Amino acid sequence: MAARRKPKLAVWKFSSCDGCQLSLLDCEDELLAVVGAVEIAFFLEATRVEIKGPYDVSLVEGSITTHHDVERIKKIRKQSKAIITIGACATSGGIQAIKNFRDVGGFIDAVYARPDYIDTLSTSTAIEDHIPVDFQLRGCPINKYQLLEVLNASINGRRPNIPSYSECVECKRAGNVCVMVAKGTPCLGPVVQAGCGGLCPNHDRGCYGCFGPKELPNTASLAARMAELGMSGTDIGLAFRSFNANAEAFRKEGDIHDRR
Ligand code: SF4
Ligand code: SF4
Incomplete structure (x- = not known):
């Protein structure tokens, strides 16, 4: 009997600090089990290996802050069976969304020595504002046990058990x-x-x-x-x-x- 193909996992970064991707690497005791259950096809934070899509599960960290981001996330949607957004950046725009409420030009002038190099949207927005998303995992950073639960649920075709209470x-x-x-x-x-x-x-x-x-x-x-x-x-x-x-x-x- 042919061995069951492992689901292909991709991890993508948009505007973010990488803290949520690190939560996956932080699963020290569980990482081997994760690697045993999925094929890590694209995860630049952890490996240079880049296996082409389509992917069974894409974890997306970070918010949409540039025109390029808008195009890139649409391509990732097309290549992914399931998309799970991870962290406050990806699920709401993150701390960088404070620019949404002020003149972004003022922030650029205050922060960058060469503001003319910066090409950005005036907003930071959630991934779900641009493409359909299958599940949103909250937190800044996310809880690694919740991440494992969502991954497990996604691989096994069940609903994740993530509380929505306060x-x-x-x-x-x-x-x-x-x-x-x-x-x-x-x-x-x-x-x-x-x-x-x-x-x-x-x-x-x-x-x-x-x-x-x-x-x-x-x-x-x-x-x-x-x-x-x-x-x-x-x-x-x-x-x-x-x-x-x-x-x-x-x-x-x-x-x-x-x-x-
Ligand atoms: S949600 Fe927080 S920890 Fe995660 S990438 Fe954004 S800023 Fe970093
Ligand atoms: S019970 Fe009180 S301290 Fe705890 S989270 Fe609620 S308001 Fe905050």
Whole structure:
């Protein structure tokens, strides 16, 4: 009997810091199992080998920030059976999407010695804004165990078991005392999707929202509570303008408070 062909995996980078790709390499104990289950056909962060498509699964990190990105992601869609976007950059535009709310020319002039070399779109947007995507894995960076779960599900044709509930659920399960209730420390946990393991609340800090909006987040209610805790409108707006600034729910709440 012929051996079953391993699914071909490709990992692609767009505008990003590479942190989410590194989460795959960070799966030290599980990496051999991954390599045993898939053929790593394209993953420049890890290997120079470039096997041509089509690919069974493409993991896409990073956001769309150039005209070239727009063309490239369309080609990747055509070559890929399933596309899974990984990380805040790929799923919402990432931290670089703060340029969406200001004059991008001002940022370029402030940052680059030779602004005339820079050719960029005025926005940073999610991959899903340009092509159909099969699954979006949130986080900045992603949780490696969630990545393994999504890969496993994709290879085996089942739905990934990734929670869409809020960070508060994860935080309370960890037995934390709520920093917002006990200390009046603003925390985005009630509107943020779980997945980080409660990194900040576990260390007595409010959540910064790395995993983006949960399903049906009540951002207005949280913003009102933040105001009661003494935050200015500008600071409330900025709280929503971070890793997932361009995710719809956070973008809208940020717009309400953005008075600059
Ligand atoms: S989501 Fe965060 S960790 Fe991942 S590539 Fe973007 S900036 Fe880096
Ligand atoms: S500390 Fe933050 S994440 Fe934890 S329960 Fe309180 S509001 Fe929710």
